[in-house]
Amino acid sequence: MRRPFVAGNWKMHGTRAENAELIEALLLGLPGEVQVDIAVCPPFVYLWEVGRLLKDSSVALGAQSVCAEPLGAFTGEVSATMLKDVGVEYAIVGHSERRALYKEDDALVARKFVAAQSQGIVPILCVGETLEERESGQTMDVVSRQLSAVLDVAGVAAMRNAVVAYEPVWAIGTGKNATPEQAQEVHAHIRSAVAAQDATIAAGLRVLYGGSVKAGNAREIFAMPDVDGGLIGGASLKADEFLEICTAARPSG
Numbered sequence: 001m002r003r004p005f006v007a008g009n010w011k012m013h014g015t016r017a018e019n020a021e022l023i024e025a026l027l028l029g030l031p032g033e034v035q036v037d038i039a040v041c042p043p044f045v046y047l048w049e050v051g052r053l054l055k056d057s058s059v060a061l062g063a064q065s066v067c068a069e070p071l072g073a074f075t076g077e078v079s080a081t082m083l084k085d086v087g088v089e090y091a092i093v094g095h096s097e098r099r100a101l102y103k104e105d106d107a108l109v110a111r112k113f114v115a116a117q118s119q120g121i122v123p124i125l126c127v128g129e130t131l132e133e134r135e136s137g138q139t140m141d142v143v144s145r146q147l148s149a150v151l152d153v154a155g156v157a158a159m160r161n162a163v164v165a166y167e168p169v170w171a172i173g174t175g176k177n178a179t180p181e182q183a184q185e186v187h188a189h190i191r192s193a194v195a196a197q198d199a200t201i202a203a204g205l206r207v208l209y210g211g212s213v214k215a216g217n218a219r220e221i222f223a224m225p226d227v228d229g230g231l232i233g234g235a236s237l238k239a240d241e242f243l244e245i246c247t248a249a250r251p252s253g
């Protein structure tokens with residue numbers, strides 16, 4: 001049985017005061033028995049302070065990216081060792097915004113994945129197609145390519161300590177989520193691609209859906225058999241909304 005997982009990707013949002021308010025509301029609103037793994041991924045500069053606010057809670061700390069290099073002359077970058085040092089447990093790698101805006105290619109994403117794991121940080125590997133790719137029938141090919149790039153470098157065993165997030169680019173921040181059936185189709189494809197190399201690892205791999213998840217649509221998406229939770233952008237900035245999404249991910253529904 002895969003334990004559901006909901007992660008909030010705050011992207012480039014927040015202030016110290018807003019973060020404190022959000023975390024306070026989240027922790028107050030969380031039920032005692034959560035049944036879901038929950039993480040928040042603030043911008044680098046707030047990781048330490050948000051980590052302090054989360055101390056002794058059931059909410060984990062995640063980063064939005066990680067440098068592929070271990071240390072040295074890489075101005076503006078943050079290493080996996082540094083992330084570990086401030087209490088980070090998860091790192092998003094390969095988010096479509098980084099692929100598109102910062103030209104991160106499959107090879108770099110694979111190196112970031114390995115860098116995170118080298119410090120015991122669980123990578124959340126994002127994959128997903130653009131609208132153009134979907135409309136030209138390339139969705140499965142694109143997702144397979146993005147996944148293989150990591151499997152080829154890290155090996156299938158690395159998927160024991162990783163999470164995959166299917167995030168169709170056309171659904172991110174657009175208010176236009178994939179239908180539960182569209183998500184299920186791609187999630188099943190991802191799981192079967194991993195199963196082709198190791199069925200046990202595939203069966204335990206958590207595959208999250210991301211792209212315009214809201215309190216109002218989370219339950220039906222999470223109900224799909226290969227959807228194990230969500231990677232939430234905009235809706236993770238509102239405590240009530242994020243809490244409702246976390247509740248929707250509970251196995252009991």
Ligand code: 13P
Pocket residue numbers: 009095167171172173174175210211212213231232233234235
């Ligand atoms: P939205 O939930 O705002 O569409 O963003 C999804 C996302 O990119 C999470 O990483």
